[in-house]
Amino acid sequence: MNYPEVFVIRHGQTEWNVARRHQGRLDSPLTAQGRKQARDMGITLHRLLAGRDDVRAYSSPQGRALETAALVLEPLGWFVQQDARLCEIAFGAWEGLTQDQINTRWPALASLEEKDPVSWHFMSPGGETYPDLVRRADRFLSQLAGPAVIFTHGILSRVLRARWLGLNEHDMLGLPGGQGIIFHLSAEGGHQVIEK
Numbered sequence: 001m002n003y004p005e006v007f008v009i010r011h012g013q014t015e016w017n018v019a020r021r022h023q024g025r026l027d028s029p030l031t032a033q034g035r036k037q038a039r040d041m042g043i044t045l046h047r048l049l050a051g052r053d054d055v056r057a058y059s060s061p062q063g064r065a066l067e068t069a070a071l072v073l074e075p076l077g078w079f080v081q082q083d084a085r086l087c088e089i090a091f092g093a094w095e096g097l098t099q100d101q102i103n104t105r106w107p108a109l110a111s112l113e114e115k116d117p118v119s120w121h122f123m124s125p126g127g128e129t130y131p132d133l134v135r136r137a138d139r140f141l142s143q144l145a146g147p148a149v150i151f152t153h154g155i156l157s158r159v160l161r162a163r164w165l166g167l168n169e170h171d172m173l174g175l176p177g178g179q180g181i182i183f184h185l186s187a188e189g190g191h192q193v194i195e196k
Contacts, residue, residue, distance in 0.1 A: 003164050005147040005186040007045065007055075009072065010157045011064040012037040013179050020098050023153075024091030024127070027063040034064075037180035038071035040196045044182060045149065046075040048194070052147075058140075059151035060086035069151040080151065085140040088153035089133055092126025118169050121155060130169050133159045157183070165191060 012034030016023050030038070049055055059069040061082040069080045094102050103110040106125075113120040122130045137160045152160065154177060162172035164185050175191070176183075182194040 001142070002187065003141045003185075004144045005184075006141075006144070006160075006164065007048075007147075007149045008157050008161055008183040008185065009041060009068065009149065009151050010154055010177070010179055010181070011060075011062075011068040011151065012071075014064050016096075017179070022091045022094045022097055022099075022102070022124075023064070024088055024095040024124075025062070026095045030064060030067050034068070034179070035071060038068045039074075040180060041068075041182055042072040042075045044194060044196060045072055048182075048184075049076065049149075055147045055149060056145075057081065057149040057151070058083045058086060060084075060088065060153060060156075062087055062153070065151045065153065072151070073149075078149075083140060085136040086150060086152045086156060087136075089121065089155045090126075090128045092124040092128075094124040094127065118173055130159075134163065137163045161185060161191065 012030045014023065014028045014030055014034055016028035018031060057069065057073055057078050057080040059065050059080045059082055061084055065086070073080060109120060109123055122128065133156060137156065141160065141163060150160065158172050158175050158177065161175055161183060176193055180196070184192040184194055
């Protein structure tokens, strides 16, 4: 399926990112570094999109994504529409825990993280599965009427981009990640990484 041009942005660094806690549907505020990342991406996005009136902005309703969106879009003066399909994966019982805590409480899954990190992310008790995220991503992408800036989270960003590119869950691992980066997907340029 051919989707419109998109600019996918993960939220800036949060306090729990620094503490290496799984956030999922929980939240923690952006750090000073996270706010700087968002402002820097705002300068870059303004340079890329100023004067365009065909692009809409959508964000996960989670606080860290909305705060990032507000800072990034400030130079453009754009409104952002919240969409729950852009929320991060629900990690169930793992939310708020560090990797060490997860490995201690679920030792049988500890070795799987290294052998099959894709599957591991979708095995949290009470959490979402890969097909759950695919359904959300596909519904969102298929309803886009035109180019979009999308503010989301680490795992959903990869799933969205993989679906846009037609990649399976294992090829998705080859996609770059990170914060303070804009991922631009278009028919002309494919998948591009835009950094400050």
